[in-house]
Amino acid sequence: MNAAVSMPAGGEVILRAENLERRFGGLTAVSGFSFELREGEILGLIGPNGAGKSTTFNLISGFLRPSGGRLFVKGRDVTGASAKTISRLGLVRTFQHDSLLSEMSVVDNILIGTYHQRLAHEKRMEKVREVASMTGLADHLQTTAGNLPHGLQRMLSIAIALAAEPQILCLDEPLTGLQGAEVSSALELFEKLRTTHGLTILLVEHNMRAVMRACDRVIVLNYGRLLAEGSPETVSRDEAVIEAYLGRGR
Amino acid sequence: MWNRLPGVWICVAIAIASVLFALLATNAYYTSLVVWVLTNAVLASALRFVLQIGELNIATAAFFGIGAYTTAITAVLLGWPFWLTLLLAPLVAGALSALFGWVTLRTKGPYFLLVSFAVTEVVRLIYTQTNAIGGNSGLVGMFPPMAIDAYYPALAVALLAATLFALYGVERSDLGRLFKAIENNDAIPRSVGLNVVLLKVLCVVIAGSAVGLAGGLHAYANNVIAPSDFTFFVAILALAYVKIGGEGHALGPVLGAALLTLVGQWVAGISAWENIFYGAVIVVTLLVFPGGLVGLAARARGLVTRSAR
Numbered sequence: 083m084n085a086a087v088s089m090p091a092g093g094e095v096i097l098r099a100e101n102l103e104r105r106f107g108g109l110t111a112v113s114g115f116s117f118e119l120r121e122g123e124i125l126g127l128i129g130p131n132g133a134g135k136s137t138t139f140n141l142i143s144g145f146l147r148p149s150g151g152r153l154f155v156k157g158r159d160v161t162g163a164s165a166k167t168i169s170r171l172g173l174v175r176t177f178q179h180d181s182l183l184s185e186m187s188v189v190d191n192i193l194i195g196t197y198h199q200r201l202a203h204e205k206r207m208e209k210v211r212e213v214a215s216m217t218g219l220a221d222h223l224q225t226t227a228g229n230l231p232h233g234l235q236r237m238l239s240i241a242i243a244l245a246a247e248p249q250i251l252c253l254d255e256p257l258t259g260l261q262g263a264e265v266s267s268a269l270e271l272f273e274k275l276r277t278t279h280g281l282t283i284l285l286v287e288h289n290m291r292a293v294m295r296a297c298d299r300v301i302v303l304n305y306g307r308l309l310a311e312g313s314p315e316t317v318s319r320d321e322a323v324i325e326a327y328l329g330r331g332r
Numbered sequence: 333m334w335n336r337l338p339g340v341w342i343c344v345a346i347a348i349a350s351v352l353f354a355l356l357a358t359n360a361y362y363t364s365l366v367v368w369v370l371t372n373a374v375l376a377s378a379l380r381f382v383l384q385i386g387e388l389n390i391a392t393a394a395f396f397g398i399g400a401y402t403t404a405i406t407a408v409l410l411g412w413p414f415w416l417t418l419l420l421a422p423l424v425a426g427a428l429s430a431l432f433g434w435v436t437l438r439t440k441g442p443y444f445l446l447v448s449f450a451v452t453e454v455v456r457l458i459y460t461q462t463n464a465i466g467g468n469s470g471l472v473g474m475f476p477p478m479a480i481d482a483y484y485p486a487l488a489v490a491l492l493a494a495t496l497f498a499l500y501g502v503e504r505s506d507l508g509r510l511f512k513a514i515e516n517n518d519a520i521p522r523s524v525g526l527n528v529v530l531l532k533v534l535c536v537v538i539a540g541s542a543v544g545l546a547g548g549l550h551a552y553a554n555n556v557i558a559p560s561d562f563t564f565f566v567a568i569l570a571l572a573y574v575k576i577g578g579e580g581h582a583l584g585p586v587l588g589a590a591l592l593t594l595v596g597q598w599v600a601g602i603s604a605w606e607n608i609f610y611g612a613v614i615v616v617t618l619l620v621f622p623g624g625l626v627g628l629a630a631r632a633r634g635l636v637t638r639s640a641r
């Protein structure tokens with residue numbers, strides 16, 4: 083819809099939402115929302131509390147059916163498709179809350195991510211170790227997930243998604259509650275996933291400095307509608323964006 | 333990992349001893365008691381198996397009955413061969429479990445519990461209203477063939493023990509890990525491309541087949557079955573076995589079934605008090621040691637290792 087702003091990392095369109103809409107009874111959580119995600123980019127999706135970011139995640143991952151609009155993953159129309167179909171097309175999302183299997187060990191958590199594929203147990207364990215070492219969990223494999231320190235819990239939810247070998251990784255506030263050093267290493271991981279593993283990342287995040295550092299492009303949602311779109315610098319100086327954040331006391 | 337293996341071998345040894353006992357003991361009361369203990373152990377283990385995905389399956393009683401009726405109908409009314417009538421029990425119970433699971437497991441919450449209760453009572457009413465299968469009085473005359481008759485208790489014990497090991501095997505496999513994940517937080521398996529509804533149905537089907545086989549074996553062990561053997565109370569008793577033995581380990585329901593079945597034989601003497609007795613045992617267990625027998629054992633072991641340090 084929008085004449086695309088030219089960006090450094092801009093491959094083929096890998097995810098496209100057209101006039102996405104979702105109503106909950108009388109409340110319209112997402113309304114006429116269109117955006118494109120291009121292969122290899124890190125796209126930030128920001129907006130005040132209740133703007134509709136997590137709902138958007140639920141829509142594009144097949145966890146919720148849209149009330150209107152269309153959705154395309156890798157050119158395929160997946161409007162109304164199941165979470166399974168969309169995940170197997172390569173789009174995997176994490177969760178803002180309850181993002182792991184708290185009663186199970188770290189190994190078992192990551193293993194769950196590998197079961198979409200038929201694999202020998204040893205191959206699965208190889209995948210688990212690879213993902214665990216990328217996310218800093220290698221020394222905690224036997225720990226019960228609910229007992230991990232908060233920062234590692236956030237990393238574990240990313241690890242589960244990575245074990246599913248996604249092409250498009252959608253992260254819902256992965257940095258919430260992380261310490262400064264943890265934020266830096268998470269951002270390094272995102273960059274590494276993009277450059278050496280060829281992942282495309284859609285990042286919902288309230289930490290604006292992190293968004294500035296990590297994202298090539300940012301889209302802003304407000305009351306379920308697209309408010310602004312552009313480079314992190316442009317968006318952060320946008321009057322309407324500042325107004326939206328200040329207006330809601332953030 | 334390794335300290336689990338001796339436990340499994342001890343269980344194998346106990347299973348073999350039970351088979352030998354059923355084979356060699358001459359007192360029919362004791363051999364049938366061993367069969368009954370293992371039948372209850374399978375009922376309780378199957379109930380716990382579905383508890384793994386967070387659902388209380390009252391229809392455990394229904395599928396036990398469906399297995400028994402399948403075997404009884406094909407044996408007595410149709411005169412089909414022994415092995416075929418036994419094989420059909422888990423197959424029919426499994427197939428109907430699939431249908432039941434597919435209809436009920438799409439929505440979460442108390443819905444499944446209520447429907448599983450309703451199904452159990454409706455199926456029982458169908459038996460009572462169908463004269464062709466004996467109505468209220470049920471079916472009589474399921475006898476193993478002459479050549480097998482003397483070994484039947486041993487055969488039943490062997491098959492029931494094998495069923496318990498099979499359920500444990502699944503619990504310890506990748507599939508068991510997926511069941512646990514569904515119970516813990518089903519959004520996670522969904523998010524990585526797994527069909528959660530299908531997995532839940534599979535769980536119900538495995539448990540349904542297990543109790544179906546137990547039902548078929550029960551038909552031959554008891555020679556007579558009636559609708560009143562398959563009320564929802566069968567599932568409530570199974571739940572008591574699970575709670576008393578402990579839900580935390582696959583051995584829990586087996587221990588609970590053994591203990592309560594044996595003690596139940598004694599209490600049955602003061603018949604009117606039987607249900608009150610079970611009720612009291614459940615309440616006391618839940619209050620005094622909520623983890624059941626296995627929970628108690630784990631706590632005792634924890635105390636021992638702590639004091640050893």
Ligand SMILES: Nc1ncnc2c1ncn2[C@@H]1O[C@H](COP(=O)(O)OP(=O)(O)OP(=O)(O)O)[C@@H](O)[C@H]1O
Pocket residue numbers: 106109111129130131132133134135136137138178
């Ligand atoms: N399942 C639901 N049923 C009813 N209303 C919902 C549901 N999910 C979300 N909403 C509502 O939709 C709106 C958007 O919520 P959403 O969770 O998408 O916001 P968000 O941008 O992720 O906010 P936050 O930054 O706080 O995570 C909110 O008003 C919320 O209350």
Ligand SMILES: [Mg+2]
Pocket residue numbers: 135136137178
């Ligand atoms: Mg949110």
